[in-house]
Amino acid sequence: SYELTQAPSVSVSPGQTASITCSGDKLGDKYACWYQQKPGQSPVLVIYKNSKRPSGIPERFSGSNSGNTATLTISGTQAMDEADYYCQAWDSSTGVFGGGTKLTVL
Amino acid sequence: EVQLVESGGGLVQPGGSLRLSCAASGFTFSPFWMHWVRQAPGKGLVWVSRITSDGSNTIYADSVQGRFIISRDDAKSTLYLQMNSLRAEDTAMYYCARANYGSRGAGDAFDIWGQGTMVTVSS
Numbered sequence: 285s286y287e288l289t290q291a292p293s294v295s296v297s298p299g300q301t302a303s304i305t306c307s308g309d310k311l312g313d314k315y316a317c318w319y320q321q322k323p324g325q326s327p328v329l330v331i332y333k334n335s336k337r338p339s340g341i342p343e344r345f346s347g348s349n350s351g352n353t354a355t356l357t358i359s360g361t362q363a364m365d366e367a368d369y370y371c372q373a374w375d376s377s378t379g380v381f382g383g384g385t386k387l388t389v390l
Numbered sequence: 391e392v393q394l395v396e397s398g399g400g401l402v403q404p405g406g407s408l409r410l411s412c413a414a415s416g417f418t419f420s421p422f423w424m425h426w427v428r429q430a431p432g433k434g435l436v437w438v439s440r441i442t443s444d445g446s447n448t449i450y451a452d453s454v455q456g457r458f459i460i461s462r463d464d465a466k467s468t469l470y471l472q473m474n475s476l477r478a479e480d481t482a483m484y485y486c487a488r489a490n491y492g493s494r495g496a497g498d499a500f501d502i503w504g505q506g507t508m509v510t511v512s513s
Contacts, residue, residue, distance in 0.1 A: 379437030
């Protein structure tokens with residue numbers, strides 16, 4: 285079965301750029317999306333179709349996808365961005381999530 | 391307000407059954423493909439199942455294939471998940487989610503999520 289791999293944790297200082305990666309076999313041939321989940325809350329879509337932002341998502345969130353790696357980039361990271369982030373893609377019509385990356389802003 | 395509201399979770403014994411519901415409001419339910427996603431306590435998100443807009447096509451994760459049934463009632467704007475032969479490993483928060491932005495599945499992303507309903511399988 286298809287797998288997406290994420291680092292368990294990433295740390296970033298406030299105001300700096302955070303990069304969260306997601307790897308999978310030929311992931312660049314698929315669409316990747318990203319979700320943010322804060323403790324006790326439902327996930328929120330922050331990036332779809334590799335690099336598109338839904339309405340209401342700040343411009344500091346951006347995404348890319350090429351080769352075997354999709355990347356979520358948060359520019360000028362703020363304390364409110366501290367959360368778990370999950371990548372997701374489709375494989376033969378089934379959904380696949382990465383294991384999640386906990387972003388710590390310190 | 392666009393929202394999804396799940397209900398039906400609870401404590402059930404191993405081998406038991408439960409039916410989850412997801413009521414949609416604030417948007418036209420019928421054109422959208424809908425999904426269930428679950429999250430075990432302290433763990434990550436896991437996709438469970440999908441139903442197409444006309445209800446004619448469904449698909450399941452291997453872990454629930456043959457035990458869970460997804461369905462929808464567009465007249466009630468409600469999505470369902472019938473869960474049978476429940477196991478301890480099915481214990482999780484269950485979210486319904488709306489798929490959007492794609493074309494017949496490709497490129498879909500979950501743009502609306504419910505608040506979740508907790509299912510606990512234990513004796």
